[in-house]
Structure formats: C-alpha cells, structure tokens
Amino acid sequence: MKKTIRIGTRDSELAMWQANTVKQALEKLGYQTELVPVKSQGDLVLDKPLYEFGITGIFTKTLDVAMLTNTIDIAVHSMKDVPTALPKGIVEAAVLKRAHTQDILVHKGTDFLNTEGIIATGSLRRKAQWLHKYPNHEVVDLRGNVNTRMQKLEDNEWNGAIFAAAGLERINLKPESYSDLKWMIPAPAQGAMLVVAKEEDEFCRKALSALNHEESEICVHIEREFLRTLEGGCTAPIGALAVIEGDNIHFKGALFSLDGSKKIGTEKTIPVTENEGFGKACAEEVLAAGGAELMKEIKKLINTKG
Structure with a gap:
C-alpha cells in the first residue's frame, strides 16, 4: 500500500468537502492519499447558462483530462454532474452512500408564492418544474458554486433560489428560511457522490470498491x-x-x-x-x-x- 492515491477535485468548498470525505475513508482503510484541486471551465465561466457550452460534463471534463494525463489517480464528483457516458479509459469505481435527494427553496418569506415572484436557478430542470407549478413567476439564471449562489441571493431582490439540500447540508450552509420542495423531482443521481478511476488502475479500483454502497448504486444507475x-x-x-x-x-x-x-x-x-x-x-x-x-x-x- 505504498502508492499515494492522488485525489482530483474541483476547488469549491463543496467539492473539497466531498474529496476530503473520500480521503478520510481511504486513509481509514490504510491507504496514503493526497488532494489535487483543479479548476474547471464550468467554475471559471459564470455568465453563461451551462447548456450554452454545448457539452455535458462541463464540471467533470477538466478532471477527466487530468486523470488521463496522469496528473491525478482518481476523481470525486457530484454524480448528477457526471455525463452518463464516461470517457474511454475511465470507469465508475465507487458510489458512496447517498445523502438527501431533495431540492429546497431558500427564500426571504413565502408570501409571494400565490402572487408574482422571482426565483433564481441555473438548472433547466428546476426552472421548468417551478414554472409548471407557478406559471406566473419569473425565473432568472443563477450560476456559481453554492457559496457564490447564496451570496447572489442575498445581494439581489429575488424572492428565493433553489438548491440541492445535500450540498447545503454538507458544508453547513442550510439557512433557517427554507422550504422543502417535496413535489419537485430531483436530478438523476442528486445527493450521490461518484469516484472514478482509470480502467487499467487495479490498485485504485480495488481500494475504492470498499467504499461502494450497493443500494445507492442501484438507484442512481436506474x-x-x-x-x-x-x-x-x-x-x-x-x-x-x-x-x-x-x-x-x-x-x-x-x-x-x-x-x-x-x-x-x-x-x-x-x-x-x-x-x-x-x-x-x-x-x-x-x-x-x-x-x-x-x-x-x-x-x-x-x-x-x-
């Protein structure tokens, strides 16, 4: 077990929390690890909706390249950000036990719900479901990591913004003024963390297999x-x-x-x-x-x- 497993991650607070969770789990099993933070294009360009990049996996692509060029050994992702087809040579190595799957509305009071309001989200899925339920509302684009989005909500006249509960809970950012959106269907694999490795890397794949949670894996794959x-x-x-x-x-x-x-x-x-x-x-x-x-x-x- 002398090899040090280099763990690639985006450098946002949430991504670092996820990578550290994997780091601690591997170290508990006796493996040596090291974190390698990498900035993705999705983090750098904040003035365009994600779909305008014309590719899926904008947050995972940089880490894929880092893995294939041997800068890192494994990468930790929010599984909902990962394209359903992985690049050649990269495989799923572990799906960790899933957290909260629900979306929540962080708001400044809910009086607006039955009248007119402005809600912020960068997700087409959340926007469409919100407008399906509240067709009189306006939905504005909101980009950036969780901390940036919370700050933007604070700084603007919006009534609320939609977040994944798991992300806010993981870094203790869930405020008191929120509502559970039990009616909103989450993104596929929301609340799940995925660790990928190179297909040829038996050492890392074996190490990560011990972290896999079968029930979560079955659900996210469906x-x-x-x-x-x-x-x-x-x-x-x-x-x-x-x-x-x-x-x-x-x-x-x-x-x-x-x-x-x-x-x-x-x-x-x-x-x-x-x-x-x-x-x-x-x-x-x-x-x-x-x-x-x-x-x-x-x-x-x-x-x-x-």
Missing part, C-alpha cells in the same frame, strides 16, 4: 439509465428518483418542456431483483407518450439559443 435513454445530459429538464423500499424499487421520472407548460411523466414500482433495464423501460414509456417529440423541440430551442 435514474441515469432513464436520463441516457431520453438523451438528456445537462441539456433537458429531466427529473428522476429511484428509492428502495423493502424488497421493491419505487421510481418517479418526468420530462418537461423548457417553459414548464408540458410534463410527461411515469411512476412505477418493481421488485429490486428486476432492476436490470428498469430505467430504460421507464424512459421508453415517456418517449412513446410524446417525449420523443418534446425532446426534439427542446434540442431545437437550445440550439437556437446557443
């Missing part, structure tokens, strides 16, 4: 299969959540139009033992119910904006 089959990536308003309850898996997924006016969803329960291909089957049901046409519309609109 959600990501749903996303991949719908051809979502970061560029379409798609929500998906799989939860294991006893011997069953309950799944809820939906595709929305960009303006939130249309929703095509599905909800199903199957035995855990039958999870193979479940995400794909759910997505195919959505595509057959009008989702294929809606995806074409979404891509057309995004390409026009780009």
